[in-house]
Amino acid sequence: MPARPAILTLALVLLASLTAAAPGSGAERGVGFDLRRTKITPKHPTFDGRREIRLHYGFGASRPIDLRIEVRRARSHRVVRVYRERDARPGRRLARVWNGLDRRGRVAGDGRYELRVGPAGGAMRPAGRFRLRTHVFPVAGRHxxxxxxxxxxxxxxxxxxxxxxxxxxxxxxxxxxxxxxxxxxxxxxxxxxxxxxxxxxxxxxxxxxxxxxxxxxxxxxxxxxxxxxxxxxxxxxxxxxxxxxxxxxxxxxxxxxxxxxxxxxxxxx
Ligand SMILES: [Zn+2]
Missing domain, CATH: 2.70.70.10 (Glucose Permease (Domain IIA))
Known part of the structure; x- marks a missing residue:
């Protein structure tokens, strides 16, 4: 029987470790978490703007669970803010407002961000991306x-x-x-x-x-x-x-x- 190519072995090992880390660990086990109907408003968020930056979402699961919501830099994946929602109810329309501040209360910089939601201790799911602006041009029209x-x-x-x-x-x-x-x-x-x-x-x-x-x-x-x-x-x-x-x-x-x-x-x- 021919020896299994090393690259294939490596791929199988990687796949096995990925599946082990994926949903199914800890609190999430058997709950069947499923993120749904995500939307971020407004479409062009600004720091301290007239409309708050809001993630609308829902999820499916067999019972209420604790959720983790992350705001992170889209490029570097650096997490700037984390929220924990306790006993979140599946099937409901839920929302989380982000005030544009990082964990230390400083204004998060201009740039692209992404939101992720997942069961506390479990795998996070992407919930949408947006560009944050800390300023706008002072002339609202042709100039x-x-x-x-x-x-x-x-x-x-x-x-x-x-x-x-x-x-x-x-x-x-x-x-x-x-x-x-x-x-x-x-x-x-x-x-x-x-x-x-x-x-x-x-x-x-x-x-x-x-x-x-x-x-x-x-x-x-x-x-x-x-x-x-x-x-x-x-x-x-x-x-x-x-x-x-x-x-x-x-x-x-x-x-x-x-x-x-x-x-x-x-x-x-
Ligand atoms: Zn002048």
Missing amino acids: GTRGAIGDFGAPRSGGRVHEGFDITAGCGTRLVAARGGRVEKAGFDPVLYGNYVLIDGRRSRQDYFYAHLIERPAVDRHERVRTGQPVGRVGRTGNAASTPCHLHFEVRIGGHPVDPEPRLRDWNG
Whole structure:
């Protein structure tokens, strides 16, 4: 009888070890766990957005069981958050909200994630994937950039420098909160900024400043705003009266403006 090829032996050993680790171990044994009807809403989730990131799911099993739900990085498979649902009932519509924070309470980064559900101590099943964004582009509509005159650090009259980045857009185009947070200032400055709003970013060191709005901001001081929430409209109030309508946008860290352009390019992607 010919000897079994080594590669086949290896394959059989691997297969045997896989089946041993698959469903059927521990608490799951004989329960017949079957994940069903999974759906993640909203389709394009953001951190601190107007809609919570929610996994809808159900499962089949012969009795209530403890479930483990994992949020993990789609590429590296690094688990960022784990939930345990005790005595979950088969056949029910269930849901789990994820607030976008990792185990230590920090904001999980931008990128692709996947959710997995399984019986506690048993094999996990994929329940869906999504891309998380921690910011959105502040202009919700067609827009361009103004080039050199609008760049961060460009010289201004009286020895000032340009502390933001200018984004051209049709007058009246909707502006949205790049990141949820709280409105720190909202007002009118006739000399420089016209109608403006400053938002203190939620769980972020960054503040976001919007100037030259066509009219008063759509939000008031101290108001809580969510990522993507409308905050005003593009205009040319203040010292922008002789320019096309545009948003003067600043990102400030500890009150100091930093170059917002690389961030804006990321958020625009
Ligand atoms: Zn500007």
